[in-house]
Amino acid sequence: MTAVAQSVRAASRHGHDEFDPPTRGIGLVGKVAVFLGVTIVGMTATDPVVLGALLVAVLVLGLSTGLDLGTLRKAIVPISPVMVLLFAFSSLFFDPAGARQGFAHTVYAELLRSDVINLTLSSGGLLFGLGIVVKLLLVMIVSIYLFSTTSPEQLLAGLQALRMPNAIGLMISTALRFIPTMSTEVATIKDAQRARGAGSRKQPRGRGQAVQGTLPLFVPMIVTSMRRADTMAMSMVSRGYGFTSRRTVLTRLHVGAWDYLALAVVVAGLVAFFVFRVSTGLGIL
Amino acid sequence: MSSNDAPAVNDTPREARVVRSQGFFTPIRISRMAVLIALSVVGAFIKIPTPIGSPALDSVPAYFATMMKKWDWKEAGIIAILARLLAAATEGFPLGLPVQVALAFGNASWVAVVVRVVRLRFGYIAAIVATEVWAVVITLASPAMLMFALGVPLEAAFAMGIASLPALLVAAGIAAVLGAAAARAVQNTPLSK
Numbered sequence: 001m002t003a004v005a006q007s008v009r010a011a012s013r014h015g016h017d018e019f020d021p022p023t024r025g026i027g028l029v030g031k032v033a034v035f036l037g038v039t040i041v042g043m044t045a046t047d048p049v050v051l052g053a054l055l056v057a058v059l060v061l062g063l064s065t066g067l068d069l070g071t072l073r074k075a076i077v078p079i080s081p082v083m084v085l086l087f088a089f090s091s092l093f094f095d096p097a098g099a100r101q102g103f104a105h106t107v108y109a110e111l112l113r114s115d116v117i118n119l120t121l122s123s124g125g126l127l128f129g130l131g132i133v134v135k136l137l138l139v140m141i142v143s144i145y146l147f148s149t150t151s152p153e154q155l156l157a158g159l160q161a162l163r164m165p166n167a168i169g170l171m172i173s174t175a176l177r178f179i180p181t182m183s184t185e186v187a188t189i190k191d192a193q194r195a196r197g198a199g200s201r202k203q204p205r206g207r208g209q210a211v212q213g214t215l216p217l218f219v220p221m222i223v224t225s226m227r228r229a230d231t232m233a234m235s236m237v238s239r240g241y242g243f244t245s246r247r248t249v250l251t252r253l254h255v256g257a258w259d260y261l262a263l264a265v266v267v268a269g270l271v272a273f274f275v276f277r278v279s280t281g282l283g284i285l
Numbered sequence: 286m287s288s289n290d291a292p293a294v295n296d297t298p299r300e301a302r303v304v305r306s307q308g309f310f311t312p313i314r315i316s317r318m319a320v321l322i323a324l325s326v327v328g329a330f331i332k333i334p335t336p337i338g339s340p341a342l343d344s345v346p347a348y349f350a351t352m353m354k355k356w357d358w359k360e361a362g363i364i365a366i367l368a369r370l371l372a373a374a375t376e377g378f379p380l381g382l383p384v385q386v387a388l389a390f391g392n393a394s395w396v397a398v399v400v401r402v403v404r405l406r407f408g409y410i411a412a413i414v415a416t417e418v419w420a421v422v423i424t425l426a427s428p429a430m431l432m433f434a435l436g437v438p439l440e441a442a443f444a445m446g447i448a449s450l451p452a453l454l455v456a457a458g459i460a461a462v463l464g465a466a467a468a469r470a471v472q473n474t475p476l477s478k
Binding site: 135 | 316379
């Protein structure tokens with residue numbers, strides 16, 4: 001009776017929940033398969049249309065799995081100057097004579113012609129530059145998808161399944177646990193330095209002051225970290241760390257139906273991509 | 286109590302035995318590497334404004350570890366690899382995971398082996414100079430990485446490398462100086478053991 005009541009309550013709760021897309025069911029194995037598949041296609045294709053279509057597919061998958069646009073914006077905005085440079089250099093250094101597609105052969109201007117370097121503004125070059133930028137976005141977004149939608153525990157369980165030493169897993173999980181503590185400590189040291197009159201402005205004047213300000217910040221941070229590490233090591237020993245080589249784990253790697261489906265889709269997609277690439281030149285500019 | 290009355294080591298119950306040897310991963314090493322990796326991730330948020338970009342300070346703990354005389358070179362290597370990957374994860378993997386993995390391993394091998402040997406043999410200043418040499422080496426190596434990961438043409442990849450050299454030189458120099466300063470402060474204290 002209780003079990004039935006619980007299931008009815010769960011069903012009614014589920015009814016009130018917002019739409020839960022099935023892509024959230026993809027676990028670590030499925031995400032790694034998607035990551036590898038997209039990276040392989042991204043590394044081999046040069047056609048911006050194929051790369052763009054793949055980018056849209058990855059974006060839809062990521063956004064439906066819980067990836068938010070704010071995270072993507074924060075990652076992409078700082079790298080935008082690199083994208084502009086990559087676009088400019090890749091476009092100008094592209095040789096349109098080597099392009100496979102007819103529409104990529106149009107040359108707008110020859111900026112420099114020598115035995116060593118040829119700089120040409122062409123339709124193929126612009127498309128190739130665009131493809132490089134899309135490729136960079138694709139590789140970044142699929143990396144963010146893999147790491148932002150997977151909990152550290154799941155990632156560690158995956159690494160453990162790959163026979164990674166337990167100590168490395170412990171180290172990573174401890175490091176992740178300490179990041180907020182360290183951030184607070186940096187703020188405390190900054191406040192303490194400011195209280196003593198060192199760099200009393202919140203915004204340093206000029207680049208020289210900004211560089212100078214890091215020395216009194218980092219040296220105490222490292223000394224404090226060493227004290228913390230010492231205390232942590234003592235507590236590890238007192239709790240019997242290393243007494244037995246057998247380890248218990250909180251999270252085990254779970255491979256579900258969605259993972260198998262994702263794996264099958266990726267393998268089928270890769271096979272189809274390479275078959276069409278060889279037969280029709282799919283993905284080649 | 287005579288020596289005959291003392292219990293033999295093998296008779297001691299298993300639960301009471303001293304902690305077994307753990308090889309490289311001793312509790313003190315694990316804890317200080319974990320703390321320094323966390324500090325690297327925090328350092329990734331501290332940016333220095335320069336005319337050619339804002340290099341972050343995520344590699345300072347790795348340089349600190351490599352400058353410590355009594356520590357193992359592998360510690361600096363592990364810190365450099367994991368710190369780079371975790372810092373890249375917080376920044377959204379600029380240039381993608383494959384390039385970041387290549388950068389992490391390349392940086393770790395240089396920091397943990399070359400910079401360490403130079404520091405032990407010639408001192409801190411030479412180690413800082415070796416770090417600057419690394420910035421030039423990575424500039425020459427980055428075209429290969431960009432070509433492999435993104436299919437960028439050789440000339441364009443090389444131009445990208447040259448364009449990023451000043452920022453790399455500034456970032457590597459500041460990180461090495463801060464690491465050396467911290468190592469000098471901690472070197473002869475009980476915390477360095």
